[in-house]
Amino acid sequence: MDGLLRIDTGHLVQPGEEGLLQLSPADISIFRKFQDGLQENRTPITASFLDEETIADIKSTARKLREKYENILILGIGGSALGTKAILDFAKGHYHYLEKQRPRIFVLDNIDPAPAAQLERILDFSKTALIYISKSGSTPETAANFIYFYKKYKEAGGDDGDIVIICDEKENGINRIAAELGCYLLHFPPRLGGRYSALSPVGFLPAELAGIDCRDLLEGAAAVQRVVTTAADEENPLLVLGSSLYQYAQQGRTTHVLFNYSNLLVEFGLWFMQLWAESLGKKETLTGEQVGRIGATPFSCLGATDQHSLLQLFKEGPADNVHGFVIIDQVPYDLKIPGAFSQEVEYAYFEGHTMQEQLHIEQLATEVSLVNAGHPCYRITLSEHCTPALGALFYFYEALTIYVANLYNVNPYDQPGVDEGKHQAYALLGREDFLSKREDYQRMTEKYGRESRVFVI
Missing domain, CATH: 3.40.50.10490 (Glucose-6-phosphate isomerase like protein; domain 1)
Incomplete structure (x- = not known):
């Protein structure tokens, strides 16, 4: 074309x-x-040109969820959500979830209790499917949202097998959780970073759920x-x-x-x-x-x-x-x-x-x-x-x-400036494999607080 x-x-x-x-x-x-x-498919974005088997799996998963659920709640952040939101708004319009289209698709991409509580009021979780997207599987905001809404989903009688997890293929907690749940599991193409993943299962599954052909x-x-x-x-x-x-x-x-x-x-x-x-x-x-x-x-x-x-x-x-x-x-x-x-x-x-x-x-x-x-x-x-x-x-x-x-002459695929703040959050929240740094980070934040100059109006 x-x-x-x-x-x-x-x-x-x-x-x-x-x-x-x-x-x-x-x-x-x-x-x-x-x-x-x-040309030689050495640049990671060429991994977007998926094989037909992967596309068939995406279409099959989307078809089953569309037939069964009235709502879809997608949990992600950054590259695991922005591409999806761009696809949905472009193809279906900004108010797509207010029209009489089924399923309605909602994207939660922040660890903010205000939209989370609103979604809890809006959604009937007995009629809502969960999609959890995180390349690493350890993104703290998305992981916390998944834990919270997984409980709501189970309390409403949700089937573990209908949950969808999209992550990378590495040996990690999220792949082990997927195996334990027996749920749908899709993977990021190898070497494809989150912010380049709109043209991958990350964007393609939501597109298919909305009736958009990922091809x-x-x-x-x-x-x-x-x-x-x-x-x-x-x-x-x-x-x-x-x-x-x-x-x-x-x-x-x-x-x-x-x-x-x-x-x-x-x-x-x-x-x-x-x-x-x-x-x-x-x-x-x-x-x-x-x-x-x-x-x-x-x-x-x-x-x-x-x-x-x-x-x-x-x-x-x-x-x-x-x-x-x-x-x-x-x-x-x-x-x-x-x-x-x-x-x-x-x-x-x-x-x-x-x-x-x-x-x-x-x-x-x-x-x-x-x-x-x-x-x-x-x-x-x-x-x-x-x-x-x-x-x-x-x-x-x-x-x-x-x-x-x-x-x-810089690496377009990494984000070292983001990782430092993430590691501090892990330690301060009590993640076991970052506890050795917790006292250092606590001292750092306490010093930062002492240096504040606050005006109250």
């Missing part, structure tokens, strides 16, 4: 300048190696794979965009704004922020060199809404941003604005226009305004509101992130 995405990089140069940002020989050399990794997501990803591995250098959108973003970051434009002009893309923007932030924000290179703090800050916002909150800063504030716009060209529904209050000039001009038309006009006006103010912009247009286009968008940004990480 071709023509799913249109990627315009023509306004990444300053207005009035001739030509494009130059592709350096070093960038091209790094990109060649990256292309080779994709359509893969079809879009495959279209991107074909283009980025075969297109000539100057015609390769991934090479041109990735190199431009890197060059601008070296010049001080270290904030990558993604302006999504559709509510269907709000959750995709949050997925993008985790992907970009955890993959690029590093202080050590692949060769072990301590380089300080490098990377680029992701910032997702919603058009046209955030024209009324953030655009003033983007246009007249610090010149530290590159702006990406994502829009959907054709939608299967549009609403025509009727005529009313025609005697008032502020209202008369709307008649005959559609909401989608107005959204597109406002997007273009915003982009042109930013470029004319000297801010580099690019635009990605989804040809239509369809699942293959979303799969293409996921895969394009995954590949873009990995290529830019290669330019920085």
